[in-house]
Amino acid sequence: MARILIVDDSPTDTRVLSTLLERGGHSVMTAPNAEEGVARARAERPDLILMDVIMPGMNGFQATRTLSKDPETTSIPVIIVSTKNMETDRVWGLRQGAKDFVSKPPVERDLLARIQKLLGSA
Numbered sequence: 001m002a003r004i005l006i007v008d009d010s011p012t013d014t015r016v017l018s019t020l021l022e023r024g025g026h027s028v029m030t031a032p033n034a035e036e037g038v039a040r041a042r043a044e045r046p047d048l049i050l051m052d053v054i055m056p057g058m059n060g061f062q063a064t065r066t067l068s069k070d071p072e073t074t075s076i077p078v079i080i081v082s083t084k085n086m087e088t089d090r091v092w093g094l095r096q097g098a099k100d101f102v103s104k105p106p107v108e109r110d111l112l113a114r115i116q117k118l119l120g121s122a
Contacts, residue, residue: 002047002119003027007037007063008081009055013104017050017081024112034063041073048115051098053082053089061096068097077118081106 004026008014011032018028029044031037034055041049049067053060060080067073077100080093085103093101100114 001025001027002115003029003044004115005029005031005037005041005044005046005049007031007034007040007049007055007060008052009033010052013052013081016105020106020108020111021115023108024115026115034058034060038063038066038073041067041076042070045073046076047119049076049078050081051078053080053084053093061093064093064098065096079111079114079118081111 004021006014006017006028009032014030021028029046031040035058051060051064064078067076067078078098079100079102080098081102081104083104090101099118102111102114
């Protein structure tokens with residue numbers, strides 16, 4: 001069981017992801033925007049972060065870059081989960097430090113498998 005932080009401004013998407021992760025045996029914490037997500041990641045040190053891209057203020061790409069360059073959070077894998085599903089978005093997300101990129105809505109089995117792989121327990 002991993003502690004996973006969901007950073008997403010959509011209450012619906014957050015609820016869907018939370019339900020999916022909890023069914024997979026994970027513990028979930030949430031943040032409604034990127035700034036709070038970065039702060040929560042620094043304070044809580046989750047095992048993994050699911051990051052939306054399109055949010056008011058700081059976007060998910062910026063937050064991912066911030067987390068990947070911060071010595072306190074650089075070891076926390078980030079999976080971008082976004083409706084932005086162009087190849088350029090995926091490549092840009094990975095260049096910002098994300099370890100994976102999943103299009104919304106995620107397929108439960110696929111997302112859980114990606115999480116397991118990143119956490120080294122696949």
